[in-house]
Amino acid sequence: MGLSLKFLCCLIVSVMVLLPAALCSPPDYFVKSRAAYYGTPDRLGTPSGACGFGEYGRTVNGANVAAVSKSLYKNGSGCGACYKVRCTNPQLCDYNGVNIVVTDYGEGDRTDFILSPLAYERMAKRPDTAKQLFAYGVVDVEYQRIPCTYEGYKLKLKVIGHSSYPYYLAFVILYQPGENDILSIDIWREDSKEWVGMRRSYGAVFDMANPPLGPVSLRFQVRTSTGLKWVVAPNIIPSYWKTGVVYESNVKLA
Numbered sequence: 411m412g413l414s415l416k417f418l419c420c421l422i423v424s425v426m427v428l429l430p431a432a433l434c435s436p437p438d439y440f441v442k443s444r445a446a447y448y449g450t451p452d453r454l455g456t457p458s459g460a461c462g463f464g465e466y467g468r469t470v471n472g473a474n475v476a477a478v479s480k481s482l483y484k485n486g487s488g489c490g491a492c493y494k495v496r497c498t499n500p501q502l503c504d505y506n507g508v509n510i511v512v513t514d515y516g517e518g519d520r521t522d523f524i525l526s527p528l529a530y531e532r533m534a535k536r537p538d539t540a541k542q543l544f545a546y547g548v549v550d551v552e553y554q555r556i557p558c559t560y561e562g563y564k565l566k567l568k569v570i571g572h573s574s575y576p577y578y579l580a581f582v583i584l585y586q587p588g589e590n591d592i593l594s595i596d597i598w599r600e601d602s603k604e605w606v607g608m609r610r611s612y613g614a615v616f617d618m619a620n621p622p623l624g625p626v627s628l629r630f631q632v633r634t635s636t637g638l639k640w641v642v643a644p645n646i647i648p649s650y651w652k653t654g655v656v657y658e659s660n661v662k663l664a
Contacts, residue, residue, distance in 0.1 A: 440496075441522075441553055441554070442498075442550070442551075443521065443522040443523065443550075443551055443552065443553055444518075444520050444521045444522065444548055444550055444551060445476075445495060445497070445521055445522070445523040445530070445549055445551040446518040446521050446523070446524050446547060446548045446549075447526070447527050447530035447547075448516070448524050448527075449527065450526065453473070453526065453527035453528050453531075454468050454469060454475075454526060455468040455470070455473050455475035455513055455526045456468060456513075456514060456526075459477065459514030459515075459613070460477075460483070460486075460489075460514050460515040460612065460613050461489035461490070461514060461515075461582075461613035461615075462489075462614055462615040463489075463513050463584070463614065464582070466568075466584055467513035470584075470585075471492075471510070471511045472528070473529070474508055474510045474526065474529040475511050475513040475525075475529060476493075476510045476512060476514070476523045476526065476529060477512075477514035477515055477523070478512050478514070478515065478516070478524075479516075479522045479523075480515070480517065482512065483512070483515040484591065485610075486610055486613045486615075487591040487633075488512055489512055489513070489583075489613045489614040490511065490512060490513075490558065490583060490584075490586035490614055491511070491512045491558070491589070492510065492511055492555070492557065492589065493510055493512070493523075493553045493555055493556060494507050494509050494510075494553060495507050495508055495509075495510055495529075495533065495552075495553045496508070496533060496551060496552060496553075497543065497549050497550070497551050498549075498551060498552055499549065499550070501539070502539040502542055503533050503534055503535060503539070503543070504532075504533065504534065504535050507551075508532040508533050510523070510525065510529050515613075518548065519548050521548060522551075523553065530543065530544070531543070531544070533549075533551075555589055557587070557588050557589045558586060558587055558589065559587065560587065564585065564658050564660060565584070565587060565658070565659050566657065566658050566659070567582070567584070567646065568582050568654075568655070568656045568657075569581050569647070569651050569653050569654065569655055569657070570615065571653070572653075573651075573653040575651060575652065575653075576620075576621070577619065577620060578617070578618075578619050578620075579617060579621040579647075580611060580616070580617035581615070581647070582613075582614050582615045582616075583614045584614075584656070586614075586663065588663050588664045590663050590664060591632065591633045592631070593631045593632065593638070594607060594608075594630075595607075595610075595616050595628055595631070596608065596628065596631075597618060597621060597622065597626060598622065598626075598627040598628070600622060600624065601622065605629060606618075608628075623649070625644075625645040625647065625648055625649050626646060626648075626651065627642070627643065627644045627645055628643045628647075629642045630643065630661070630663060634664070641661060641662070641663055643659055646659045646661065
């Protein structure tokens with residue numbers, strides 16, 4: 411039996427009324443969790459975090475940094491990710507919360523975040539309510555993944571550790587922009603005309619024994635909102651690289 415004209419007209423009107431409301435109501439992307447803080451003498455981050463950032467992990471993002479749970483650390487691919495974290499107690503906490511960078515792995519009493527003291531304090535409305543937050547030690551929060559932005563900085567690779575030209579290359583990824591995880595990195599071998607996978611040593615550190623000679627070209631496998639993709643960075647590290655030197659790149663991981 412066909413639908414009546416009156417019914418179809420009513421249906422169309424109903425859809426037209428409801429559709430704008432649906433389009434204008436953004437979904438709630440915040441996830442409920444808990445957060446604590448760790449102690450440091452200077453209230454900054456720690457240079458010995460599991461991401462391998464060193465001093466960068468202590469001060470990046472104004473020291474608004476955190477250790478995160480296993481599910482957010484993601485075996486190291488979660489290093490460098492950015493999150494908005496806000497306490498859910500409206501009497502004590504600012505609605506805007508704090509934007510943090512993941513620099514370490516750590517779990518507490520059912521927490522997803524263990525914040526630097528400065529980051530933990532910045533969730534509070536005022537200095538007096540910050541004291542109450544510290545007295546609690548662990549608070550209920552909600553969090554959301556956000557793009558990382560570093561004004562005036564581009565993605566950088568720092569040659570670190572026991573790197574020794576030309577026998578062993580290790581680097582850590584700094585100032586990773588956007589909100590895409592780097593899952594793996596390949597290095598181009600000109601002699602065999604092929605991409606060869608590097609090892610994720612730990613955290614955001616990748617390494618390779620006997621890397622190819624000459625300028626180093628890399629490709630990054632990243633997870634985006636639409637799936638996996640490869641991003642190629644030609645000659646991102648020059649020939650005759652040196653330990654301790656930071657190399658900047660224009661590569662876009664978005």
